[in-house]
Amino acid sequence: MAFEGLTDRLQKAMEKLRRKPKVTEADLRETMREIRLALLEADVNFKVVKDFVKTVREKAAGAEVLKGLNPAQQIVKIVNDELTKLMGEEAVPLNKAPHIPTVIMMVGLQGAGKTTTAGKLALRLKNENHARPMFIAADVYRPAAITQLQQVADQIDVPVFEKGTDVDPVEIVREGMEVAQKNHNDYVIIDTAGRLQIDEQLMDELANIKELVNPNEILLVIDSMTGQNAVNTAQGFDDKLDITGVILTKLDGDTRGGAAMSIRAVTGKPIKFVGEGEKMEDLDVFHPDRMASRILGMGDMMTLIEKAQKNFDEEQAQETMDKMRENTFDYNDFLAQMDQVTKMGPLENIIKMMPGMANNPALKNLNLDPKQFAHIRAIVLSMTPEERENPDIMNPSRRRRLAAGAGRPIVEVNRMIKQFNQMRKMMKQVTNGNFNGMQNMFGGQMPGGKMGQMAMNRMARKMKKDKQKRIKKLRKLRKKK
Incomplete structure (x- = not known):
């Protein structure tokens, strides 16, 4: 499960602190060292770790904390508060258009789970808002991409607009939007092409689609198991497209959690959803405060x-x-x-x-x-x-x-x-x-x-x-x- 190693290290550091009848400056330094090592082992961005540890140390080093009642509990609270701030403080809802349809562009590299996540998001919209979403199949390069999207759509009873693999993706999106407006679909989810790595051709195509539809959301789907590489990917897509949010997939897998804790701090863009399972229902709103509690072993x-x-x-x-x-x-x-x-x-x-x-x-x-x-x-x-x-x-x-x-x-x-x-x-x-x-x-x-x-x-x-x-x-x- 995600964060297991990090949670174990942090819990041990905090427990060691709680057992001390009095917390000294030396104890605080030792705890900060343990926290820094735990975060680095979890593949959190080095600069993010450095700033995080510095902030916690400054807030915890005050005389009112070390000499006050239950200093260990106060330090735990400071760590919890700073973890929450690091990941964004509060859940960020999806942007919604003033008139239908609300357009959501799904972007990301191959293998991140973009198509499946598009299906999970569509099902969530259907269940929560009684929405009538529609997919546009704009990935004409990956073998069987359209077939995969159709299979996902069939599971949740959502229509797919597709024109095969021989039509320009921008033209597919243009015609798909006309169909969505005609059929009064209130959400349009565009499943765009991915690559094994960011390249100019991919970005130019995505930029052209963005210019055509002016989407309300550009959601970057990232495999959380890629660690710090996920942050580099997020920066690359954000520089070219100005993404509006991130969806982390495979957070239930053997991931160290570095992506979840670094992306917001590095890009300034919120994590909006997390995928924690293979079922179509397994897409949850990302709550930074709840995730911080889970990381510290305090449950959710x-x-x-x-x-x-x-x-x-x-x-x-x-x-x-x-x-x-x-x-x-x-x-x-x-x-x-x-x-x-x-x-x-x-x-x-x-x-x-x-x-x-x-x-x-x-x-x-x-x-x-x-x-x-x-x-x-x-x-x-x-x-x-x-x-x-x-x-x-x-x-x-x-x-x-x-x-x-x-x-x-x-x-x-x-x-x-x-x-x-x-x-x-x-x-x-x-x-x-x-x-x-x-x-x-x-x-x-x-x-x-x-x-x-x-x-x-x-x-x-x-x-x-x-x-x-x-x-x-x-x-x-x-x-x-």
């Missing part, structure tokens, strides 16, 4: 909550919470919840959004092989209706029958049942606002320490408020009846 509860709200049915979720509270949660509910959780993305990514979980030792030996879900499903589906509805009747003979029916070892059946019972017990405590179950799960210590406890307390308060709102809503409906 807001994104986690948003993903849950998007993928979970509210009535079903409330019914499940009631069952957990009343300890009537059964294997049918478990199966339904498992299906909804898998829609949110890879489980390890979801867990690491929880405070303190990015490099928690409890996760090191956790096997998150997607095949496990299939095995668990097979075990549950081998149960009789009575067994699914009454988890407590699972005696040894029933377990042996399940193992034979699912084709899994008896030890795996026993482990699944044990985990189910632990989860049921823990979730009953969580739904009642008691996080002792969570503490016990991670060796008696709340993930993320005090910050983790604060995040969990905020979540408990939100759950309580939501429950009160639902009760009021139900009372009003009853009065009307």
Whole structure:
């Protein structure tokens, strides 16, 4: 996962600082050295690292910080604030035309995932704004580029305007815009050509398209795994086209994170979206503050909550919470919840959004092989209706029958049942606002320490408020009846 090495290094540096009863100038120098090395290893631009460390040191070196209460926590806050500023402070929305269509030009080098990202963006626009986007296939050089765009478009039911590979791209865009205006498409996404490297011919063609349509957005799609090269690419495209924003792809891969932390500082252009998965739904708005929290291992509860709200049915979720509270949660509910959780993305990514979980030792030996879900499903589906509805009747003979029916070892059946019972017990405590179950799960210590406890307390308060709102809503409906 992105930033894993950086998060690990920064967490160790901050933890070392927290353990000191008093923070001295020498401790601060040592911490700054660790931060500098961590950022350089993450492939962050050297000048960006130098300026970042200088700013943090100046703000943290003040007497009011070192001699004040909890100096280590104050330094963590300064690092968090400066990371957020480095990446842009706040999310930047897409530019929108005063009249339709809004034109978005997708640019980038070959292999960055430009065509797939265009599809993800179109789907996001459809889902959020009830938009009617249209693609223009302006890449006439890459083999099968038009076919790939058509396949992406078919998945999300978006029309494609194309004229084949023998027509000048500028002419294709001109005719495509006329069709979009005639059909009242409110967004036009132009999939332009890429190259293995920036060249004059490519840039001249893109500049001609820009001059023709005067796009509202020129979004540069960059593979975040390319590190500092991504910054050089961004500079090259920005110098020629004056890009309006960046989309980082493959942020869920084995990337060190240098691109995300350097691009805004070097080019001044915002990162607007990040791609963190292969599904068409895996395109998220880039929130610098949330990314800074993730880098420092403090989790990303807001994104986690948003993903849950998007993928979970509210009535079903409330019914499940009631069952957990009343300890009537059964294997049918478990199966339904498992299906909804898998829609949110890879489980390890979801867990690491929880405070303190990015490099928690409890996760090191956790096997998150997607095949496990299939095995668990097979075990549950081998149960009789009575067994699914009454988890407590699972005696040894029933377990042996399940193992034979699912084709899994008896030890795996026993482990699944044990985990189910632990989860049921823990979730009953969580739904009642008691996080002792969570503490016990991670060796008696709340993930993320005090910050983790604060995040969990905020979540408990939100759950309580939501429950009160639902009760009021139900009372009003009853009065009307």
